[in-house]
Amino acid sequence: MQITGARMVIEAFIAEGVDTVFGYPGGAIMNVYDEIYKQSGFTHILNRHEQASIHAAEGYAKASGKVGVAMITSGPGFTNAVTGLADAYMDSVPLVVVSGQVPMSLIGTDGFQEIDAVGISRPCTKHNYLVTDAADLPRVLKEAFYIARSGRPGPVHVDIPKDVTAQIAEFNYDVELDLETYKPHTKGNPRQIVKVMEAIAKAKRPLFYLGGGIINAKAAYEVRDLVHKTGIPAVETLMARGVLSFDDELLISMLGMHGSYAANMAMSETDLVIGLGVRFDDRVTGKLSEFAKNADVIHVDIDPASISKLVNADFPIVGDVKNVVNEMIEQSGHINPDKYESWRETISHFDELHPLTFHEDTDRLKPQWVVKRVGELLGDSANISTDVGQHQMWAAQFYPFTRPNQWITSGGLGTMGFGFPAAIGVKTACPDKISINFTGDGSILMNVQELMTAVERKIPVINIILNNNFLGMVRQWQTLFYDKRHSQTDLSVQPDFVKLSEAFGGIGYRVTTKEEFDFALKDAVEKNIVTFIEVVVERFENVMPMVPSGGSLFNMMLLEKKETK
Amino acid sequence: MMTENSERRVVSVIVVNEASVLSRITNLFSGRGYNITSLTVAPIPDSKYSRLTIVTSGSVRVIEQITKQLHKLISVLRVYEHADLVEKEMALVKFPITENLSDVNTLCEAYNGKIVNVGENVVIAMVIDEPKRIDNFLAVIKRYNPKEIVRSGAVALER
Numbered sequence: 001m002q003i004t005g006a007r008m009v010i011e012a013f014i015a016e017g018v019d020t021v022f023g024y025p026g027g028a029i030m031n032v033y034d035e036i037y038k039q040s041g042f043t044h045i046l047n048r049h050e051q052a053s054i055h056a057a058e059g060y061a062k063a064s065g066k067v068g069v070a071m072i073t074s075g076p077g078f079t080n081a082v083t084g085l086a087d088a089y090m091d092s093v094p095l096v097v098v099s100g101q102v103p104m105s106l107i108g109t110d111g112f113q114e115i116d117a118v119g120i121s122r123p124c125t126k127h128n129y130l131v132t133d134a135a136d137l138p139r140v141l142k143e144a145f146y147i148a149r150s151g152r153p154g155p156v157h158v159d160i161p162k163d164v165t166a167q168i169a170e171f172n173y174d175v176e177l178d179l180e181t182y183k184p185h186t187k188g189n190p191r192q193i194v195k196v197m198e199a200i201a202k203a204k205r206p207l208f209y210l211g212g213g214i215i216n217a218k219a220a221y222e223v224r225d226l227v228h229k230t231g232i233p234a235v236e237t238l239m240a241r242g243v244l245s246f247d248d249e250l251l252i253s254m255l256g257m258h259g260s261y262a263a264n265m266a267m268s269e270t271d272l273v274i275g276l277g278v279r280f281d282d283r284v285t286g287k288l289s290e291f292a293k294n295a296d297v298i299h300v301d302i303d304p305a306s307i308s309k310l311v312n313a314d315f316p317i318v319g320d321v322k323n324v325v326n327e328m329i330e331q332s333g334h335i336n337p338d339k340y341e342s343w344r345e346t347i348s349h350f351d352e353l354h355p356l357t358f359h360e361d362t363d364r365l366k367p368q369w370v371v372k373r374v375g376e377l378l379g380d381s382a383n384i385s386t387d388v389g390q391h392q393m394w395a396a397q398f399y400p401f402t403r404p405n406q407w408i409t410s411g412g413l414g415t416m417g418f419g420f421p422a423a424i425g426v427k428t429a430c431p432d433k434i435s436i437n438f439t440g441d442g443s444i445l446m447n448v449q450e451l452m453t454a455v456e457r458k459i460p461v462i463n464i465i466l467n468n469n470f471l472g473m474v475r476q477w478q479t480l481f482y483d484k485r486h487s488q489t490d491l492s493v494q495p496d497f498v499k500l501s502e503a504f505g506g507i508g509y510r511v512t513t514k515e516e517f518d519f520a521l522k523d524a525v526e527k528n529i530v531t532f533i534e535v536v537v538e539r540f541e542n543v544m545p546m547v548p549s550g551g552s553l554f555n556m557m558l559l560e561k562k563e564t565k
Numbered sequence: 566m567m568t569e570n571s572e573r574r575v576v577s578v579i580v581v582n583e584a585s586v587l588s589r590i591t592n593l594f595s596g597r598g599y600n601i602t603s604l605t606v607a608p609i610p611d612s613k614y615s616r617l618t619i620v621t622s623g624s625v626r627v628i629e630q631i632t633k634q635l636h637k638l639i640s641v642l643r644v645y646e647h648a649d650l651v652e653k654e655m656a657l658v659k660f661p662i663t664e665n666l667s668d669v670n671t672l673c674e675a676y677n678g679k680i681v682n683v684g685e686n687v688v689i690a691m692v693i694d695e696p697k698r699i700d701n702f703l704a705v706i707k708r709y710n711p712k713e714i715v716r717s718g719a720v721a722l723e724r
Contacts, residue, residue, distance in 0.1 A: 122589060123596045127639040130584065147639060181581055181642045305633035308626070 001172075005134035006031035006165040009098060012141035014041035015173045018069050020060060020428050021045070022053040026073025027113060028100030031165035033071075045428065045457055048449035050077050052421035054084020054155075055447070058093045059425025062408045063383055065218055067094045067148050068425065074100045075113030078159075079120070083415060085155050086124035090412025091239065092216055094153035096144045097125075103163040104132060117159045126154030134167035139175065146177055151184030152303040153216050184302060188319030188327060196274075196298050196315050197331045203272035203296075205343045206232045209255070212239025212411065213277020213301060219322035220404035223276060224248070226329050231337025232274070233347055235263040237284055239411045240277075242401040252347055253356055256284040257547045258393040261354035261556060264547065266347050267292055268554040275299040277321045280310040281412070290552035300324045354545070356397055359562050364538040367391060367466040370517065371398040374436060374464065377521055382434040383408065383426045387419035387443030390472035393543045395438040417446030423461040424454055434462065434525060441467040441491055444532075451504035454530035462524050462531045465497055468539045476542045480557070501532040508532040573602070573622045575652060575721045577645040578635055582608050582615040586640045590617060593638065599623060599631050603654075603696075603718030614642060618720045620696070649724045654696045655717040656703065659687050664709045676702045687712060 003011065009032050013021065021044045025033040036044050047053040050072045057068030068088075072081050078099045088095045102111040118130045127147050129140045137160070144156040200206055214223050220243045227234050227250050235255040236243055244251040253260035255267050267273070273295045278284070285291040288310060299306075299313035300321055307316045317324055358368040371394050374382070384399055385408040386392040392409055401407055408426055410418035419437040427435035444465050454461050471489040478486050498508030507529060509520035517535060524531040545556040580586045587606060594601050602620040609616050621631060628646060635644045660669055666680065669690055673679050676699070678692030692702050696719050703714060 118585060119588070122585075122592050132584075179639075182639045303637070305630065305637050309630060309633075 001170070002168050003171050004031065004035075004165065005131075005137050005160060005167050005169070006035045008134065008137045008169075008171050009141065009160070009165070010035045010039050010041065011171055012138065012173060013069060014039075016067070016145050018042050018067075021069045021071055022047055022056040022060070022425065023071035024050050024053055024073065024077060026077045026100060028074035028102055028162045029071060029077070029098075029165075030100070031162065032098070032100070032160075045424070045453065047421060047424075048452050049447065050080035051083050051417065052447050052450050052453070054081050054088065054095070054097065055415070055418050055421035056425035056428070057095050057097070058084065058088050058091075058418075059385060059408050059422030060429045061093050061095060061425070062422070063405050063426040064429035065405060066429075067096055067145055070095065070097045072097065072099050073113065074102055074117065075115050077113075078115060078117045082120060082124065085121055085157060087410050087413040087415045087418060088155040089124045089126065091212065091410065092153050093155065094148040095155035096141075096148050097155060097157045099157065099159050100165070101130070101159045101161040104161045105163070107161065118157070121157040124155075125157045128157040128159065130159045131164055132161070134164050134169035137164070137169070138171050138173050142173060142175065142177060143179065146179070147182065151182075152213075185304070185318045186302065186320040186323055188300065188317040188324035190327070192315065192317050193324065193327045193331065196317065197328060197335070199272060199296060199298065199315060200230065200232070200274065201335050205270050205346075206272040206274060206340070207266050207270035208232055208234035209237075209267070209273050209275045209278055210234055210240040210243045211237045211276060211278030214240055214243050214321050215404045217277060217302070217321040218404075219277075219325055222322055222325045222329065226325050226332065229329060229332045229337070230335045231340050231344075233266060233340070233344055235259070235267060237278060237281070238396055238409065241396055241399075241407040242404045245402045246400040252351070254396055255553070257286070257549070258397065258543050258545065259547075259553075260351070260356040260397070261545055261558060262347055262350035264545070264553040264556060265350045268552075269346070270295045273297045275301075276325065277301060279306045285310065286547045286551050286553045290554070354558050357559065359559070361562065362538045365512065365514065365517070365535060367468070367535070367537040367541055368394050368398050369514070370464065370466060370535050370537065371395050371438065373514070373517060374521065375400040377518070378434055378436065378525075380406075382436045383430055385409065385419045385423040385426055385435065385437045387437070387439040387446075388414045388416045389440045389443060390468075390476065390541075390543050391438045391440045391443075391466040393473075394466070416443040419443060420447050420450045420461065420463060421453075423463070424450060424459050427459050427461055435460070437461055437463045439463055439465050440472060441465055441469060441494060442471040448500070451501060451506050451530060455505040458529070460528045460530055462521070462533065465532060465534045466537050467494075467497070467534050468537050468541065469494065470539060473543070479540070479542070480546075481548070497532045497534040501530070506530040506532065508534065510534045510536070512536045571622050571624055572628075573620065574628050575647045575650060575719060576619045576621060576632060576635070577647065577721060578617040578619065579609070579614050579642040580617060581640045581642065582613055583640065586615070589638055589640055590619075590635070593634055594621075597630070597634060599627065603716070605718040605720055618718070620719050645723060647721055647723055650721045651724060652695055652719050652721040653693055654699050654719045655691065655693045656699050657715045658690050658692075658703075658706060658711045659713040660690065660709050660711055662686055662688055669706070669709055672702070672706060
């Protein structure tokens with residue numbers, strides 16, 4: 001059929017099964033918004049800032065496992081979205097982001113709201129397109145969705161000049177894609193898998209090192225199966241929380257800078273690292289030369305460039321984690337779980353020595369208690385988003401995750417302001433689950449305008465603001481490494497968070513006791529509208545354990561021992 | 566890793582011949598802190614592809630990352646990290662016509678070249694040889710007061 005470029009965008013979205021688009025209109029994208037007005041195939045959610053649109057699409061994608069879609073205008077609309085694109089790129093989140101561009105005749109003339117969008121998005125997307133002819137749009141959009149979700153997922157940006165959205169051309173979406181230059185390698189080398197299973201059978205102290213790639217590959221339940229069949233203990237990265245259930249006996253905990261003592265010690269003592277969908281991030285490894293020093297390394301990843309980038313892989317396998325893990329399960333018959341009994345005991349001993357815990361030794365509430373309490377009250381019924389900082393680490397350490405896609409956080413880029421819009425996307429994708437956003441008094445103000453989106457569209461995100469009147473994580477570093485010079489991190493002057501939420505039409509609570517918190521959370525769940533629960537917490541609480549930046553995993557700063565009551 | 570030796574490498578990249586593909590490649594190098602000593606690019610006849618020849622340097626690990634990261638780009642068809650190759654580079658040099666032209670010409674001949682243009686005040690000489698030999702040539706001709714030198718960057722084919 002012959003339709004406009006603008007209409008093609010709508011038709012492509014519908015053909016891809018898109019049900020929600022997050023966005024913000026503007027001059028260069030108006031033709032497409034006109035078509036959005038006329039259609040009923042999907043819902044458009046108007047965020048109040050383009051960055052929030054991208055994060056909402058990310059939250060939607062991470063919670064649903066589908067491609068997230070966002071739409072923005074040219075110039076400032078696009079530049080506002082860049083942080084979101086970079087965030088999605090770092091965390092391998094499948095997105096298609098369509099932006100308007102000035103008409104072709106104005107490109108290069110410094111036109112109103114013109115910016116070289118593809119020039120800017122190039123280093124922070126998996127791929128991008130500037131569409132110069134409407135006839136190319138069906139193919140480009142189809143490629144964009146395919147590239148976003150296949151291989152190592154990532155954001156794809158499609159920039160469309162205004163005159164191209166008005167141009168009429170043939171639309172046929174039913175075409176075979178012919179991407180000669182892009183063929184992700186999904187099947188692991190069978191001979192290498194045999195060798196890997198031999199290495200595992202020989203190892204005395206093997207350790208699963210589970211990463212976010214497992215969630216992207218929708219392989220969490222296969223990994224659970226493999227872990228249980230082999231009896232080999234596992235550590236999770238920040239992005240892998242929920243791959244194993246919190247109560248799984250073989251799950252040690254999160255490893256890395258704020259990983260548990262047992263997880264980091266296990267990684268330091270293991271003789272065989274079995275890395276699945278991981279990338280050996282510096283926040284995980286600490287000092288590289290000391291990381292898993294005595295171990296051989298198995299590394300399974302869909303992205304060949306991730307393998308041996310930082311840590312040399314003795315057994316590299318390029319492939320989709322789900323395929324490879326299924327192969328490994330089939331060949332795991334000769335592995336006897338009893339063999340690792342003493343290794344599991346060693347790890348239990350580490351955990352008894354320095355368990356992941358906290359002390360309730362101040363008048364004010366402890367932030368860790370809040371996270372634990374939400375876990376006790378809501379557990380599996382909630383999806384958990386976070387912003388970035390101390391609250392994020394406490395949420396990762398103490399929330400009882402039970403399933404993949406339950407945990408939505410900004411890992412690689414560490415984007416403050418991610419949590420609230422992401423939680424809006426999460427709630428949109430999973431309306432039956434409660435959407436919690438753990439945030440801090442610093443982070444929440446970075447996309448606080450989303451209160452309006454949540455109120456307008458009746459998206460009942462519950463924001464739990466762990467308020468310590470500090471940019472807590474930076475304050476922690478200043479306390480520990482900058483001789484307590486708390487430069488520009490004291491947030492004593494703050495808005496009234498309750499009134500702030502109410503001003504937009506949401507509800508708010510300020511709580512200082514456990515009883516007040518329980519009441520506020522239960523009440524918020526019942527009222528089912530967007531909420532701020534400001535929890536006044538201990539100001540100087542530090543996230544522990546901590547591996548100082550660049551230090552070895554086994555050299556952790558630990559929680560001071562206290563007599564437990 | 567710091568102790569690993571940096572070595573010169575020639576990498577050929579076959580890319581889809583489309584707008585902004587060159588910036589995808591150069592962005593990758595600058596963004597990840599890799600070196601480009603020289604880069605040449607031209608379309609491959611009768612195809613929708615172009616071929617880039619990039620001379621770079623780095624440790625074994627860095628070179629491996631360069632080829633992997635290049636291959637990860639959606640527009641890249643193939644990446645060859647050459648071991649055994651024929652490599653050539655061209656240089657054009659402008660000399661004052663007052664220099665000893667027979668000397669210049671003889672030197673050029675030793676490097677597969679000759680004088681290719683004679684003007685009122687200057688002559689232009691061309692040489693084609695391996696990049697290392699081009700270095701030698703350019704060192705030798707210093708005494709003839711070259712006014713301008715342009716190098717093409719290397720092109721290479723696997724043997």
